[in-house]
Amino acid sequence: MGMERTVDMQWGPALELGHAGIDADHRSLLETLNRLRQAVRQDQGREEIQAVLLFLRDYTVSHFATEEGLMLQHGYPGTSAHLTAHADLVMQLSDLVADYRAGKAQLTEALLTFLEAWLVEHIQGLDREFGWYLRGRGLAS
Numbered sequence: 858m859g860m861e862r863t864v865d866m867q868w869g870p871a872l873e874l875g876h877a878g879i880d881a882d883h884r885s886l887l888e889t890l891n892r893l894r895q896a897v898r899q900d901q902g903r904e905e906i907q908a909v910l911l912f913l914r915d916y917t918v919s920h921f922a923t924e925e926g927l928m929l930q931h932g933y934p935g936t937s938a939h940l941t942a943h944a945d946l947v948m949q950l951s952d953l954v955a956d957y958r959a960g961k962a963q964l965t966e967a968l969l970t971f972l973e974a975w976l977v978e979h980i981q982g983l984d985r986e987f988g989w990y991l992r993g994r995g996l997a998s
């Protein structure tokens with residue numbers, strides 16, 4: 858119990874990469890995770906939780922496609938490792954959606970914390986490196 862996060866994760870400069878489109882996506886992803894945690898904590902029901910979970914998966918897929926499009930367009934050398942990380946999370950999210958729909962998965966605090974940690978680490982790691990690349994070429998807006 859002591860490890861539970863008691864406040865929502867806040868958007869802030871530590872998560873900004875300096876690319877307006879990517880930053881806006883990341884902010885929405887964070888807000889969606891907060892919404893999911895709220896739905897779980899307030900026990901808003903399986904239908905609502907499933908709807909937020911589906912939105913999270915679809916938004917994630919679309920955000921990853923946006924980043925990958927930029928990587929390919931600008932010849933980013935770190936593309937393949939980054940694609941692998943994206944594919945890995947999409948698979949986990951898809952499994953989670955399927956299991957939740959089948960009544961085989963619960964959205965636990967630990968699972969929500971894992972998703973948040975994944976997002977923050979990815980933004981501050983691989984995404985930040987890609988942000989530097991774009992900025993170094995004057996491609997960030």
Ligand SMILES: [Fe+2]
Pocket residue numbers: 879883920924980984
């Ligand atoms: Fe990203």
Ligand SMILES: [Fe+2]
Pocket residue numbers: 921924939943979983984
């Ligand atoms: Fe990424």
